Amino acid sequence: MSISKALIDEAIQWRRDFHARPELGYHEQQTSERVAQLLERFGIDVNRGLAGTGVVGTLRNGQGPTIGIRADMDALPIQELGQCAHTSTHQGCMHACGHDGHTAILLATARHLSETRRFSGTVHFVFQPAEEGLAGARKMIEDGLFEQFPMDAIYGLHNWPGVPAGHVVINPGPMMASLDTFEITLTGKGCHAAMPDKGADPIIAAAQLILALQTIVSRRLSPLDSAVISVTQINAGEAINVIPETASIKGTVRCLQPQVRDTVEQLIRQFVEQLPAVFGIGGELVYHAGYPVTQNHREAAAAVRRAAVTAVGESRVQWGCSPSMASEDFAFMLQACPGAYLWIGVDGEHPGAALHNPYYDFNDRVIEPAIAVWTQLVEQSLPVT
Numbered sequence: 001m002s003i004s005k006a007l008i009d010e011a012i013q014w015r016r017d018f019h020a021r022p023e024l025g026y027h028e029q030q031t032s033e034r035v036a037q038l039l040e041r042f043g044i045d046v047n048r049g050l051a052g053t054g055v056v057g058t059l060r061n062g063q064g065p066t067i068g069i070r071a072d073m074d075a076l077p078i079q080e081l082g083q084c085a086h087t088s089t090h091q092g093c094m095h096a097c098g099h100d101g102h103t104a105i106l107l108a109t110a111r112h113l114s115e116t117r118r119f120s121g122t123v124h125f126v127f128q129p130a131e132e133g134l135a136g137a138r139k140m141i142e143d144g145l146f147e148q149f150p151m152d153a154i155y156g157l158h159n160w161p162g163v164p165a166g167h168v169v170i171n172p173g174p175m176m177a178s179l180d181t182f183e184i185t186l187t188g189k190g191c192h193a194a195m196p197d198k199g200a201d202p203i204i205a206a207a208q209l210i211l212a213l214q215t216i217v218s219r220r221l222s223p224l225d226s227a228v229i230s231v232t233q234i235n236a237g238e239a240i241n242v243i244p245e246t247a248s249i250k251g252t253v254r255c256l257q258p259q260v261r262d263t264v265e266q267l268i269r270q271f272v273e274q275l276p277a278v279f280g281i282g283g284e285l286v287y288h289a290g291y292p293v294t295q296n297h298r299e300a301a302a303a304v305r306r307a308a309v310t311a312v313g314e315s316r317v318q319w320g321c322s323p324s325m326a327s328e329d330f331a332f333m334l335q336a337c338p339g340a341y342l343w344i345g346v347d348g349e350h351p352g353a354a355l356h357n358p359y360y361d362f363n364d365r366v367i368e369p370a371i372a373v374w375t376q377l378v379e380q381s382l383p384v385t
């Protein structure tokens with residue numbers, strides 16, 4: 001399979017243009033318009049407006065199954081610190097997660113497939129907004145993605161620092177953790193700090209509760225199950241000589257299995273209801289269910305593996321990795337439709353910055369192998385008979 005040098009060069013240019021003009025979740029107007037215009041230029045049917053800035057391009061080529069491939073388009077509220085010709089021109093906003101690369105890869109794949117057409121069936125190219133914490137994938141589903149564009153399977157990728165450039169990593173089970181957040185309010189009775197017996201101290205209760213929450217993972221879950229409970233914010237008090245009336249604790253929970261996720265939520269609830277009460281403090285929990293576990297479907301993951309082995313060679317494909325405890329809203333798509341999510345390595349000779357780092361810049365060398373993987377996946381999933 002040959003991907004033309006001209007197409008790779010064009011894709012690199014798109015990628016750098018996206019990098020220079022990043023847009024935050026649900027505000028990807030320019031990016032989305034550019035994506036739609038390019039797809040139209042390639043002769044692909046374009047649907048605009050799912051989840052606001054979402055774009056779906058549809059390429060039909062005879063009878064056969066239908067698959068979707070998804071890219072995310074949004075950037076992060078981070079001030080870019082790296083300096084290069086395509087540094088972000090938008091103050092306080094940058095592509096620090098490589099979604100500029102994902103978007104360029106999918107556009108180039110669409111163009112390549114529209115020219116080569118060695119498949120029989122339909123491909124939907126799904127460009128989604130707002131992956132970074134705002135659940136753009138769920139919004140596209142709510143807006144009718146899978147009703148308007150029924151698919152036999154959907155696939156997505158993420159660039160992955162720590163893995164050599166162009167290597168593919170795929171797991172037949174969970175790839176990324178679920179993401180929930182919690183907010184706990186502890187209400188006691190404020191008083192003079194010199195007379196603690198006159199009040200009820202929510203700070204003491206908060207300190208005990210934070211330590212107690214850590215025993216959920218260490219003492220209540222099986223050592224073979226995975227979960228992270230991180231308390232990330234504590235707020236209480238305004239004066240050094242006052243015991244405050246309230247304290248607030250916020251944090252995040254990550255799990256790899258739905259049943260572990262349910263157990264952790266129940267135990268946090270139990271601790272918040274019962275532990276502060278011992279100190280005469282009221283506890284209230286608000287638990288926000290965020291992204292589910294990104295759980296690959298076995299057959300779809302095997303299809304990615306086969307495609308990747310053909311595209312980049314067996315020695316560059318890792319099957320059966322440890323999942324990441326970070327999260328991904330593609331999880332919603334995998335709940336609604338069979339499919340799989342893969343990582344493609346981005347490390348050159350000298351590893352670059354981590355995802356979400358202000359010096360991060362997508363490695364353009366990954367564009368070509370990524371197009372090759374998607375192209376193989378389409379040609380193998382939608383064979384010409």
Ligand SMILES: [Zn+2]
Nearest residue numbers: 097132355356
């Ligand atoms: Zn990210």
Ligand SMILES: [Zn+2]
Nearest residue numbers: 097098099158
């Ligand atoms: Zn990302």
